[in-house]
Amino acid sequence: MTITIYGITTCDTVKKARVWLESHDVAHRFHDFRAEGLDAKRLDGWVGKVGWEKLLNKGSTTFRELADKDKQGLDEKKAKALMLAKPTMVKRPVLEVGDQVLVGFKPEVYEQAVK
Secondary structure (H helix, E strand, O other), rough: OOOOEEEEEOOOOHHHHHHHHHHOOOOEEEEHHHHOOOOOOHHHHHHHHHHHHHOOOOOOOOOOOHOOOHHOOHHHHHHHHHHHHHHHHOOOOEEEEOOEEOOOOOOHHHHHOOO
């Protein structure tokens, strides 16, 4: 089973999730949004599984710094365009475990997913 964790290296939650994976000997690959970006096909797949509302991190610094006009009238199309333009707006981490997509980090959820 392929496991990939998506995020940025400076995110504390991503750091915790990576430490958890490593301490539980879970083989995984780290995909850094800043270095490797985010492609539309992958984002579409995530949105199809968990919804754009769960993926768009409205609490992120990047989102908060947007102009008010960019924050208004959010729908799936607009949210996806924002996340593709600035992947740091994606709630982190995103963990792909096979065909399952998890957003955020909760040890008990990771434990179930990687069994």
